Amino acid sequence: xxxxxxxxxxxxxxxxxxxxxxxxxxxxxxxxxxxxxxxxxxxxxxxxxxxxxxxxxxxxxxxxxxxxxxxxxxxxxxxxxxxxxxxxxxxxxxxxxxxxxxxxxxxxxxxxxxxxxxxxxxxxxxxxxxxxxxxxxxxxxxxxxxxxxxxxxxxxxxxxxxxxxxxxxxxxxxxxxxxxxxxxxxxxxxxxxxxxxxxxxxxxxxxxxxxxxxxxxxxxxxxxxxxxxxxxxxxxxxxxxxxxxxxxxxxxxxxxxxxxxxxxxxxxxx
Amino acid sequence: xxxxxxxxxxxxxxxxxxxxxxxxxxxxxxxxxxxxxxxxxxxxxxxxxxxxxxxxxxxxxxxxxxxxxxxxxxxxxxxxxxxxxxxxxxxxxxxxxxxxxxxxxxxxxxxxxxxxxxxxxxxxxxxxxxxxxxxxxxxxxxxxxxxxxxxxxxxxxxxxxxxxxxxxxxxxxxxxxxxxxxxxxxxxxxxxxxxxxxxxxxxxxxxxxxxxxxxxxxxxxxxxxxxxxxxxxxxxxxxxxxxxxxxx
Numbered sequence: 001x002x003x004x005x006x007x008x009x010x011x012x013x014x015x016x017x018x019x020x021x022x023x024x025x026x027x028x029x030x031x032x033x034x035x036x037x038x039x040x041x042x043x044x045x046x047x048x049x050x051x052x053x054x055x056x057x058x059x060x061x062x063x064x065x066x067x068x069x070x071x072x073x074x075x076x077x078x079x080x081x082x083x084x085x086x087x088x089x090x091x092x093x094x095x096x097x098x099x100x101x102x103x104x105x106x107x108x109x110x111x112x113x114x115x116x117x118x119x120x121x122x123x124x125x126x127x128x129x130x131x132x133x134x135x136x137x138x139x140x141x142x143x144x145x146x147x148x149x150x151x152x153x154x155x156x157x158x159x160x161x162x163x164x165x166x167x168x169x170x171x172x173x174x175x176x177x178x179x180x181x182x183x184x185x186x187x188x189x190x191x192x193x194x195x196x197x198x199x200x201x202x203x204x205x206x207x208x209x210x211x212x213x214x215x216x217x218x219x220x221x222x223x224x225x226x227x228x229x230x231x232x233x234x235x236x237x238x239x240x241x242x243x244x245x246x247x248x249x250x251x252x253x254x255x256x257x258x259x260x261x262x263x264x265x266x267x268x269x270x
Numbered sequence: 271x272x273x274x275x276x277x278x279x280x281x282x283x284x285x286x287x288x289x290x291x292x293x294x295x296x297x298x299x300x301x302x303x304x305x306x307x308x309x310x311x312x313x314x315x316x317x318x319x320x321x322x323x324x325x326x327x328x329x330x331x332x333x334x335x336x337x338x339x340x341x342x343x344x345x346x347x348x349x350x351x352x353x354x355x356x357x358x359x360x361x362x363x364x365x366x367x368x369x370x371x372x373x374x375x376x377x378x379x380x381x382x383x384x385x386x387x388x389x390x391x392x393x394x395x396x397x398x399x400x401x402x403x404x405x406x407x408x409x410x411x412x413x414x415x416x417x418x419x420x421x422x423x424x425x426x427x428x429x430x431x432x433x434x435x436x437x438x439x440x441x442x443x444x445x446x447x448x449x450x451x452x453x454x455x456x457x458x459x460x461x462x463x464x465x466x467x468x469x470x471x472x473x474x475x476x477x478x479x480x481x482x483x484x485x486x487x488x489x490x491x492x493x494x495x496x497x498x499x500x501x502x503x504x505x506x507x508x509x510x511x512x513x514x515x516x517x518x
Contacts, residue, residue, distance in 0.1 A: 084477070085473060085477050088480065089482055108478065108479060108480050109480065111480070112480055130375070130377050132375040132376045132377060133375050133377060134375065150473055150474070150477055151473075151477040152477075153478070155474070155477070155478070156297070156474075156478050160297060166474075167384070167464045168464055168470075168473075168474060169463075169464050170462065174363075177363055178363075178464075181363065181366060181367040181370075181380060182367070182370055182373075182377050182378050182379040182380055183366070183380060183384070185377070
């Protein structure tokens, strides 16, 4: 590669990367208090973490936690709808102060945002498929069309490891629709959400036949460099395990479920 | 050679944070190249189909049958006046499930794939514009030329095929070429129904590698290159079709 093309390429990229680097704003906590509102990037189509009630109000596991963070700061909370594919860009651009969107903690994401430890729940990937398709193991997906939601961290693995032909839609709603229409033989998605979907009467002929893969904690995230906000959220999430908040929320949003992840975390942070 | 290029881009990532995975990660490279191929394939299919629709439509518009003309006009109005993204959703999610057959396990499977719907949808969308573009060309063919053809005993259809359309095509070529450039860019809309073209492939890559700014640049550069080659080819065709003395 010649020097000239190298310089051109670098100039081209530098222009857009400058956008990323220009976060020379005041501390997020100051901004939030001055504004009087905590802007939370959250999902609105992701039961039970964040979804719309028939009244239009966004509720869920993550929303309850967002409310607690806002209470701690003494401000109001506003949920800004985001998707897996754009949540981190919303955060980087300052459109939201924190992402509480059942986002899975991955090494790639850690490079561009501060992920808050410990995570507040854990989820993995499984598939929703019509019962008559008789999918019994992940290898059965080889060469099959499998719907997915864009931005999910396990899409690539399902394609690479099991040879599934992934068709990823912008939002889970479209993927559910495509699955129902027969455009794909299964829908690979978050295991918690899919299991809950089975309780709805219109999904009676469907099942979640596979054991979950790639379990990962789901965690809050803030912009790189937000030391004070990150420290505050870290101590908050410690406290949530200590005082039983997460256990209560699990009971509220996953009635009867006692996940090993929550048990382990409670033992660790007690 | 490819090894050293990959090494250079890997090094670039480690040194500067500029993460161009498509140049060093074989999996990302493969899906990106497949995306470029899909975009080109979709664009070519749509250009050819929309050209056929445009020529067919303009011949029908010139016919004597009131009914046929009304049908073509209704088609033009309908597809010109609705956004192509909405049409795509309508075809894929609305109409697609109705055209289905049950498979071995009893699940009904649509016969028309997302790629095919995108090809159909963009072809009839751009085709509607092509009819109007060619009509303008037909109207620009001088009355005396048409009368001369009729005087020589050409039937209406034959005079269209041998005299009017060849001239009209030349008159309307610049506008047609514009419409086709737009059509090439329009293929990116098929991202919405998960046709694995450039934008879709790139969004898959940036979801995994979180290199949005880098991929946005690559997407832009890819479109500039594809469209430039296309514009160059259209320019060559236009020059080859030139008729000295007619002013075109």
